[in-house]
Amino acid sequence: MTCEEARKNLPLFLYGELSFDEEELVESHMDGCAGCRTALAREKALFAALDQAETLPPPRQLERSRAELHRRLAAARMRSEVPAMAGRAPESNWWHKFREGFTIHFHFAPGLAQVAGAAAMLALGFATARMTPNSLFGNFHSAGMVDPGTSRVRYVEPLAPGRVQIVVDETHQRVLSGSLDDQAIQRLLLTAAKDPTDPGLRVESVDLLKNDSQSAEVRKALEYSLEHDPNAGVRLKALDGLKQFAEEPDTRQVLTQVLLKDDNPGVRTQVIDLLVQRHTDAMVGVLQQLMEKEDNNYIRMRCEKLLQDMNASVETY
Amino acid sequence: MVQAAVRMDEAELIRAAQQGDQRAFEELVRLYDQSVLRLATNLLRSHEEANDIYQEAFLRVYKNLHTFRFDCSFHTWLYRIVSNLCLDALRKRKVRREESSVVETSEGPLDRMDAVPERRADGDPERSLESKELKERIREVLNGLTPRERAVFEMRHYQGMRLRTIGEVMGTSEEAAKNCLFRATQKMRAALGDFV
Numbered sequence: 001m002t003c004e005e006a007r008k009n010l011p012l013f014l015y016g017e018l019s020f021d022e023e024e025l026v027e028s029h030m031d032g033c034a035g036c037r038t039a040l041a042r043e044k045a046l047f048a049a050l051d052q053a054e055t056l057p058p059p060r061q062l063e064r065s066r067a068e069l070h071r072r073l074a075a076a077r078m079r080s081e082v083p084a085m086a087g088r089a090p091e092s093n094w095w096h097k098f099r100e101g102f103t104i105h106f107h108f109a110p111g112l113a114q115v116a117g118a119a120a121m122l123a124l125g126f127a128t129a130r131m132t133p134n135s136l137f138g139n140f141h142s143a144g145m146v147d148p149g150t151s152r153v154r155y156v157e158p159l160a161p162g163r164v165q166i167v168v169d170e171t172h173q174r175v176l177s178g179s180l181d182d183q184a185i186q187r188l189l190l191t192a193a194k195d196p197t198d199p200g201l202r203v204e205s206v207d208l209l210k211n212d213s214q215s216a217e218v219r220k221a222l223e224y225s226l227e228h229d230p231n232a233g234v235r236l237k238a239l240d241g242l243k244q245f246a247e248e249p250d251t252r253q254v255l256t257q258v259l260l261k262d263d264n265p266g267v268r269t270q271v272i273d274l275l276v277q278r279h280t281d282a283m284v285g286v287l288q289q290l291m292e293k294e295d296n297n298y299i300r301m302r303c304e305k306l307l308q309d310m311n312a313s314v315e316t317y
Numbered sequence: 318m319v320q321a322a323v324r325m326d327e328a329e330l331i332r333a334a335q336q337g338d339q340r341a342f343e344e345l346v347r348l349y350d351q352s353v354l355r356l357a358t359n360l361l362r363s364h365e366e367a368n369d370i371y372q373e374a375f376l377r378v379y380k381n382l383h384t385f386r387f388d389c390s391f392h393t394w395l396y397r398i399v400s401n402l403c404l405d406a407l408r409k410r411k412v413r414r415e416e417s418s419v420v421e422t423s424e425g426p427l428d429r430m431d432a433v434p435e436r437r438a439d440g441d442p443e444r445s446l447e448s449k450e451l452k453e454r455i456r457e458v459l460n461g462l463t464p465r466e467r468a469v470f471e472m473r474h475y476q477g478m479r480l481r482t483i484g485e486v487m488g489t490s491e492e493a494a495k496n497c498l499f500r501a502t503q504k505m506r507a508a509l510g511d512f513v
Contacts, residue, residue: 011502015473017480017495046509047474053455054475055357062351065371072372073339073379120322196347230351269491293477 001025006036010043016292051295061228065195066196074167075157190221199231206234212240219245223254232264239270246274255287265296272299276306284312326431331391335383342382346375349392352476353399360403361410362456370406389485396478396486400468407464414494451509458508466501469494 006029012018013026030036089135157165178185192205206225208220218241218286225238245251252275259271274288287303291314294300307314326349333341343397353374357367377398461465469487472478478486484494 008499011506012495012499013482015498017473017498042510043506046506049451049509050455050474050505053452055359055362058364061364061368062354065354065368066346068368069350069372069375070343072376073342076376076379194344196343228348230347242504278435291363 003029003033003036006030006033007039010040013040014043014047014292016249047117048295063197078157078165078167106144130166151169180208184255186212186215186218190217192310193221193225199234202231203231203232203237206237206241209238213241215245219251223251226258227254235262235264235267236270239274241265242253243274246277259286260290266298268296269302272302272306279310284310288312319392328387330381331385332386335385342379346378350375353395356396356399356471356476357403358477360468361406362459370399370402373402390414393449393482393485396472396482397488400472400486404464404468407467421470454509455505458505461508462501462504466497469497470501470505473498499506 008024009018009022009026013023018026031038114260127199153166154171157167159165176185176188180186180189186209189205189209192201194207195201195205202225206222210222213219215223222238222241226235229235229238239258242251242255246255255275259268259275262268262271275286284307289309291300291303291307294303304314327345330341330345330348334345350371354371357370357374358364360372361367374395378395379406459470462470465487469483469501472483472486473480480494480498481491483498484491487494
């Protein structure tokens with residue numbers, strides 16, 4: 001391989017996108033060519049500079065985007081843009097009918113059917129008011145129709161001229177207390193641990209759940225949070241609960257993925273400390289892979305030290 | 318083993334969402350939306366446009382999920398939608414702002430990025446290391462790449478996707494994606510060589 005060919009291949013070499021044979025040729029050329037080793041060092045510096053130039057979304061953008069998507073999906077459903085999934089038309093879906101019951105349709109020029117519908121709704125309203133506790137519906141204001149404490153207008157959608165459709169979210173609160181061992185309580189905590197809207201709730205739920213990580217379901221939930229939760233605080237709590245299982249193959253596999261993918265250096269630092277408690281051949285590959293892309297100096301130093309301790313090469317190329 | 322379990326969870330989520338389970342759909346979104354937003358933000362360098370891509374991509378997924386037949390991974394299917402939207406946005410932007418680096422010359426089309434000098438004779442090495450200047454330069458270089466080169470580079474460099482997957486996402490071969498990446502990195506090396 002000539003110097004020109006070797007240098008041409010440097011980016012693909014660094015990305016690990018050369019074939020085994022091509023990589024061998026580049027490596028053997030590098031061994032005997034100081035000029036190309038310098039070129040490789042420059043290419044690495046270029047890659048590091050490009051890493052620094054990444055434009056990341058602002059901190060709360062993901063939450064805002066999710067909230068907007070939620071609203072737009074609700075609007076799409078209201079416009080009956082629900083696809084006919086698995087041969088089931090939305091109009092024939094019981095859920096659609098059920099949800100329709102909670103959708104307020106205003107018809108400013110009602111026909112006979114609408115009058116009949118309105119009368120039925122009125123009757124339903126009286127019946128509901130008699131059958132449900134006052135605390136739920138007793139404070140409705142006749143003008144607004146919506147109790148601001150427990151309800152929220154989620155979306156307002158103009159329809160044909162003179163008509164509007166409104167989606168109202170209603171929250172009915174109940175207070176539950178019980179032992180952490182109680183399965184019903186645990187199920188609620190597992191649900192809360194995945195609540196996308198409230199990172200604080202997720203932190204507290206995961207914190208409580210981690211005390212019962214002997215349960216397979218809880219451990220699976222902790223692994224899921226560690227791998228997928230967008231909030232680093234939640235991930236750290238989940239990691240805390242998984243520490244005692246660092247030797248288990250399943251957990252170890254998750255920890256490895258997190259080490260290679262998590263964007264938070266704090267999480268990666270704790271994971272690396274956990275994983276290297278046991279030196280295995282598999283760890284060598286993982287650490288070498290990490291070295292290829294890790295930009296945190298502390299973690300790089302830790303990696304290098306560990307690889308040296310294991311008598312392994314610091315680089316894979 | 319865990320990977321298999323995760324994939325199974327994803328397949329279950331897709332099937333549930335195809336049956337109309339809204340919660341499953343939103344959970345499916347959350348598996349990937351962070352990386353989708355990150356890709357769109359980095360590719361378009363505009364938070365507003367990135368959010369537009371995010372919304373449009375997941376609305377399209379929602380409307381077309383019933384057509385997903387597991388012929389490819391959901392990740393590939395989703396990224397195909399996202400990358401098409403991003404490419405369209407970049408192409409429109411190119412036309413709108415006349416940003417194209419390709420100019421017509423008497424000898425045929427010439428990419429101005431190819432003519433970027435390897436070295437700047439008047440460059441001050443100390444100052445050239447300042448990250449602000451470097452970032453600005455990188456932004457210029459990225460703007461000079463074709464939308465396709467830019468998308469391939471972003472997916473490989475910042476998203477860590479393999480060229481084979483990028484090829485599937487872009488509807489082309491691994492080899493074509495490799496050539497595209499090669500051109501992109503060559504242009505960047507030529508333009509940024511004296512900064513690093």
